[in-house]
Amino acid sequence: MTTALITYLNFRSQTREAMEFYRSVFGGQLDVASFDDFGMPVGEGEGQLTMHARLRTDDGFVLMASDVPSEMPHTSAAGFSIALTGDDEQKLEGWFEALAVDGTVEMPLDTPPWGGRYGTLVDRFGIAWMVVIAEAE
CATH class of the missing domain: 3.10.180.10 (2,3-Dihydroxybiphenyl 1,2-Dioxygenase, domain 1)
Structure with missing residues (x-):
């Protein structure tokens, strides 16, 4: 078994846009699934928000992200780059x-x-x- 440390970003509703931007910068394969894709209950109109996105680049990077539905708290992490x-x-x-x-x-x-x-x-x-x-x- 192997282990990995992966950057996982959270956005309120910009995950798809952000991850497509990062794919334009780094290249690679982007997989995106919405809350609706998994049948997850979220607020009205939020089913198409991103539940999970993963970008795998040819350079070996893995960047993941998701949207935080409105009923969940969203705090911005401070002090990291x-x-x-x-x-x-x-x-x-x-x-x-x-x-x-x-x-x-x-x-x-x-x-x-x-x-x-x-x-x-x-x-x-x-x-x-x-x-x-x-x-x-």
Whole structure:
């Protein structure tokens, strides 16, 4: 048996849009199922909200997400970022630029005192990202 640590995001009603955006950035296979697909009881008009979405990318990432129906509390997690790191400068720079579209770049990609390149942003869905480009060995 294997184990994994996977990022699982929650939105109020933007999961499908967010996950399609992330697929446009990272590529891969996106699977989306609604509450109606599983016959789950939710508030009126909320059956088409996303109960479970999974994006598997060719780079080996797995990103999951779901919508939180209106009768359930939705709290935003504070104090976290999703970090993308590696030495493929072109790929990481492209992801940074794509994630920044309609978002907020907090720290542009630049050379920090420890070397390489580093930048932070909050995408248009409110998710914080760090991009760390290590110097190629």
